[in-house]
Amino acid sequence: MLDTSRSRASSRAGPLVVRFAGDSGDGIQLLGAEFSKSTADADTGFMTFPDYPAEIRAPAGTLFGVSAFQIQFGADEILTSGDAADVLVAFNPAALKSNLHVLKRGGLLIVDKGTFERRGLQKAGLDENPLDGDLAASYQLLPLDITAQTLEALAALDIGRKQAVRAKNFWVLGLIFWLFDRDPAKTEGWIARRFAADMSLREANTTALKAGHAFAETLELAAFPGVAPTRRAGAREHGAPPAREIVSGTQAMALGIRAVAKRAERDVLYCSYPITPASALLHALASGEGGVRIFQAEDEIAAACAAIGASYAGAIGMTASSGPGLSLKTEALGLAVSCELPLIVIDVQRAGPSTGMPTKPEQSDLTLAIHGRHGEAPVPVLAPATPEDCFAIMVEAAEIAISAMTPVIVLSDAYLANAASDWVSPDIDSLPHLAGLVQHPQDGFQPFARDAETLARPWVAPGTPGLAHRIGGLEKEAGSGHISYDPDNHAEMVRLRAEKIARLAGRRAAAEISTGDKTGDLLVVGWGSTYGAIRKAVQELRAEGRAVSHLHLRQLWPLPGGIDKIMSGFKKIVCPELNSGQLAGILRGELLLPVEPLTQVTGQPFRVGDLKAQLERRLES
Amino acid sequence: MNEPLRPADFTSDQEVRWCPGCGDYAILKAMRQVLAEIGRSPDEVVCVSGIGCAARFPYYLSTYGFHTIHGRAAAIASGVKLARPELDVWVVGGDGDFLAIGGNHTAHVLRRDADLNLLLFNNAIYGLTKGQASPTSPIGTQTPSSPAGTSEQPVNPPLFALGAGASFIARSIDARQKHLPEILKRAHQHKGASFVEILQNCPVYNDGVFGPITDKQEGPETVIELEDGAPMIFGRDRDKGLVFNAAEGRLEAVRVEEVGEAALARHMPENAAQAFALARLAAPVPIGVLYRRAGD
Numbered sequence: 001m002l003d004t005s006r007s008r009a010s011s012r013a014g015p016l017v018v019r020f021a022g023d024s025g026d027g028i029q030l031l032g033a034e035f036s037k038s039t040a041d042a043d044t045g046f047m048t049f050p051d052y053p054a055e056i057r058a059p060a061g062t063l064f065g066v067s068a069f070q071i072q073f074g075a076d077e078i079l080t081s082g083d084a085a086d087v088l089v090a091f092n093p094a095a096l097k098s099n100l101h102v103l104k105r106g107g108l109l110i111v112d113k114g115t116f117e118r119r120g121l122q123k124a125g126l127d128e129n130p131l132d133g134d135l136a137a138s139y140q141l142l143p144l145d146i147t148a149q150t151l152e153a154l155a156a157l158d159i160g161r162k163q164a165v166r167a168k169n170f171w172v173l174g175l176i177f178w179l180f181d182r183d184p185a186k187t188e189g190w191i192a193r194r195f196a197a198d199m200s201l202r203e204a205n206t207t208a209l210k211a212g213h214a215f216a217e218t219l220e221l222a223a224f225p226g227v228a229p230t231r232r233a234g235a236r237e238h239g240a241p242p243a244r245e246i247v248s249g250t251q252a253m254a255l256g257i258r259a260v261a262k263r264a265e266r267d268v269l270y271c272s273y274p275i276t277p278a279s280a281l282l283h284a285l286a287s288g289e290g291g292v293r294i295f296q297a298e299d300e301i302a303a304a305c306a307a308i309g310a311s312y313a314g315a316i317g318m319t320a321s322s323g324p325g326l327s328l329k330t331e332a333l334g335l336a337v338s339c340e341l342p343l344i345v346i347d348v349q350r351a352g353p354s355t356g357m358p359t360k361p362e363q364s365d366l367t368l369a370i371h372g373r374h375g376e377a378p379v380p381v382l383a384p385a386t387p388e389d390c391f392a393i394m395v396e397a398a399e400i401a402i403s404a405m406t407p408v409i410v411l412s413d414a415y416l417a418n419a420a421s422d423w424v425s426p427d428i429d430s431l432p433h434l435a436g437l438v439q440h441p442q443d444g445f446q447p448f449a450r451d452a453e454t455l456a457r458p459w460v461a462p463g464t465p466g467l468a469h470r471i472g473g474l475e476k477e478a479g480s481g482h483i484s485y486d487p488d489n490h491a492e493m494v495r496l497r498a499e500k501i502a503r504l505a506g507r508r509a510a511a512e513i514s515t516g517d518k519t520g521d522l523l524v525v526g527w528g529s530t531y532g533a534i535r536k537a538v539q540e541l542r543a544e545g546r547a548v549s550h551l552h553l554r555q556l557w558p559l560p561g562g563i564d565k566i567m568s569g570f571k572k573i574v575c576p577e578l579n580s581g582q583l584a585g586i587l588r589g590e591l592l593l594p595v596e597p598l599t600q601v602t603g604q605p606f607r608v609g610d611l612k613a614q615l616e617r618r619l620e621s
Numbered sequence: 622m623n624e625p626l627r628p629a630d631f632t633s634d635q636e637v638r639w640c641p642g643c644g645d646y647a648i649l650k651a652m653r654q655v656l657a658e659i660g661r662s663p664d665e666v667v668c669v670s671g672i673g674c675a676a677r678f679p680y681y682l683s684t685y686g687f688h689t690i691h692g693r694a695a696a697i698a699s700g701v702k703l704a705r706p707e708l709d710v711w712v713v714g715g716d717g718d719f720l721a722i723g724g725n726h727t728a729h730v731l732r733r734d735a736d737l738n739l740l741l742f743n744n745a746i747y748g749l750t751k752g753q754a755s756p757t758s759p760i761g762t763q764t765p766s767s768p769a770g771t772s773e774q775p776v777n778p779p780l781f782a783l784g785a786g787a788s789f790i791a792r793s794i795d796a797r798q799k800h801l802p803e804i805l806k807r808a809h810q811h812k813g814a815s816f817v818e819i820l821q822n823c824p825v826y827n828d829g830v831f832g833p834i835t836d837k838q839e840g841p842e843t844v845i846e847l848e849d850g851a852p853m854i855f856g857r858d859r860d861k862g863l864v865f866n867a868a869e870g871r872l873e874a875v876r877v878e879e880v881g882e883a884a885l886a887r888h889m890p891e892n893a894a895q896a897f898a899l900a901r902l903a904a905p906v907p908i909g910v911l912y913r914r915a916g917d
């Protein structure tokens with residue numbers, strides 16, 4: 001039986017981490033999504049991360065078929081999905097074996113004990129039943145017969161055993177809802193809508209949900225710290241709360257792309273070729289709503305080229321991929337640089353090289369994005385810091401692409417794409433209008449004349465009366481755009497194209513410390529998805545009195561203004577990255593400052609605890 | 622009503638830089654004539670090309686033009702057409718562009734059937750890179766990259782297009798200044814992807830590769846001009862024709878007097894079996910609309 005005193009012991013004010021792990025077929029992601037929704041409804045901040053296998057239908061019960069979902073929630077600012085879990089629900093032996101290391105000592109461990117029979121253990125490669133061991137010495141072990149309980153609850157319904165077993169994720173959801181004092185009513189409503197077409201599924205899932213809830217109640221499980229302490233302070237003070245939604249980085253990015261179409265008053269043509277993990281974005285946009293159409297091309301190259309064609313024709317061309325795909329697109333990027341056309345290229349980075357680990361995050365395409373092209377072909381590079389930032393970064397990328405007539409690369413990664421948190425959807429109409437330079441015939445049209453401030457050339461799409469002209473990848477004469485092999489002209493064009501990008505540093509926001517003071521012992525410089533983990537580690541060090549600050553770069557190229565000045569205020573600069581030190585190298589090269597790399601290439605995001613320990617060591621050395 | 626457009630209205634201010642005698646001049650001339658006849662403003666026409674001698678084409682037209690990268694013209698043009706479906710989009714490339722580095726795009730743009738006019742300038746050689754063997758070079762072609770002669774089977778462009786599911790496939794010859802404009806016009810009329818192979822002589826690196834086919838004297842004996850619905854007849858004296866050998870799926874040349882005109886195959890461009898036979902026919906070489914999908 002559950003040791004209530006120990007359970008209460010974890011009812012500190014801090015955030016909680018819950019992890020569900022089971023077979024791919026157990027509906028773990030759905031369970032996680034529904035629990036996340038109830039967390040948002042409870043007005044609690046959170047971040048989630050799904051951890052599922054690359055195999056589509058791995059054999060049931062095996063280790064490589066385990067799918068997991070983790071959520072951290074609480075009243076404080078929630079920055080990551082959590083290093084370690086306070087609660088782990090393991091649906092089978094394989095899930096327990098591969099996820100137990102994530103559970104904190106003393107954490108609540110719920111297992112479906114009925115699955116710990118000979119075959120289940122065998123498939124997980126276990127010789128002995130871990131439930132017979134001393135798990136209870138380290139964890140609050142709560143073995144429940146989840147499958148049997150679900151079957152019993154659904155016994156009266158007219159459905160087959162197989163179908164009934166599949167409802168066990170809802171049984172667990174009911175139990176967890178009780179544990180965290182969540183209201184199951186909304187989920188019941190969702191089940192009714194989702195399974196409207198199938199009465200028996202609808203009934204099975206609702207019954208299982210209620211049964212799990214009732215079971216927890218009769219067990220008198222000590223409730224985990226309830227909703228009250230984790231409710232966001234002040235969230236309800238000013239009238240009705242804003243509508244909170246759950247968005248993953250992928251969804252936020254899709255919304256950002258639609259916002260671009262709206263604010264630019266131009267169609268977006270999103271061109272892509274299926275690749276993990278970028279394909280999710282293709283799906284998110286496939287409905288064709290909001291001025292965004294998709295084109296599934298025959299290959300990565302065609303996707304980039306069709307996007308360039310669309311931009312040439314006055315729409316906003318976008319293309320997305322992951323590392324190997326970005327490699328394929330680089331020739332086309334050279335054309336977009338040379339022809340000075342707006343284009344947005346999204347790279348949802350994954351562990352490489354080659355196929356690498358397609359579902360695992362890494363930040364190893366940074367140097368490819370900044371430098372990986374033939375010829376002198378500078379391209380601005382941006383990286384969102386959080387899932388919700390994936391929205392804003394798209395609007396910024398479009399602003400740069402259109403105002404400077406240039407391709408822009410946005411570096412997301414497998415973590416940002418899948419991680420989700422709650423947000424209040426932004427007011428799109430209040431975003432700036434995204435207008436390009438338009439020139440009319442009476443101006444004495446020259447396709448490569450430049451705006452004095454931005455150095456952008458005019459964007460004149462085919463169909464514009466009186467301005468028919470030819471462009472191409474051959475070097476162009478400054479101004480007229482005629483083919484030119486003149487040595488001085490080429491030198492001038494190379495300079496102009498570089499200067500145009502360099503000027504963005506001055507036009508855009510200067511670098512700013514995101515956590516901590518302007519001077520100190522240690523400056524931690526990060527970029528991309530590591531924002532949450534770095535911020536949390538820095539916050540904890542600062543709480544211990546260490547003079548540490550955090551600078552997070554959303555714009556990697558050109559480096560934002562004022563970065564050297566910020567760095568000069570610190571005794572030491574450390575750059576944590578999920579690669580072998582790519583940003584550190586770029587900063588050293590550009591700023592001639594002794595930036596130390598802090599690297600991790602495990603295909604896993606940083607854990608706050610590890611990062612903090614590493615930073616402590618740097619402070620001491 | 623505006624003044625009718627003239628070929629000169631489709632001529633840009635750029636000096637044409639092909640080698641003297643290059644077949645591309647004739648294609649350019651035909652194209653300017655056809656664009657004038659179609660009558661859309663140069664502002665509503667886009668010409669997208671890849672890389673190679675042929676790909677310089679857009680610079681010499683006064684329309685909107687985009688000289689892109691090797692092999693990718695069809696992909697870029699797809700984006701243009703998706704963004705601006707109301708524009709007339711022409712895609713120009715050589716045999717390297719369309720069938721080697723860009724072969725994948727050619728296949729897919731054809732099966733996707735976007736309303737693009739694709740002109741393959743087939744000279745069976747890489748001209749701009751100084752004369753290497755191309756995917757359409759006949760077996761045995763000696764070049765700097767194949768000093769002992771090529772040994773690979775050349776690509777058959779119409780057969781490739783049929784395999785890809787093209788809805789309109791035609792062939793013409795650079796020098797045929799009556800036939801070529803007709804074919805270009807029909808390609809333009811066709812709604813969907815129109816694939817036109819133009820046999821083009823490269824006098825510098827592959828002079829006379831189509832030999833008797835393009836030769837004025839030999840032409841009538843070596844080429845058959847297809848006419849919709851008409852019996853397939855050729856020869857200076859119109860004394861030869863084609864019969865369809867259904868058992869072998871082949872068209873065979875015969876003397877008309879031997880079989881009688883009624884036995885000759887009639888050209889039905891919507892007949893796919895006949896189109897495959899036409900695509901494979903080497904003597905005489907068929908020109909005209911080889912295939913048009915029923916209902917298109």
Ligand code: SF4
Pocket residue numbers: 638639640642643644645674744748749822823824825826
């Ligand atoms: S190399 Fe051949 S194809 Fe190229 S321009 Fe000269 S003659 Fe024409």
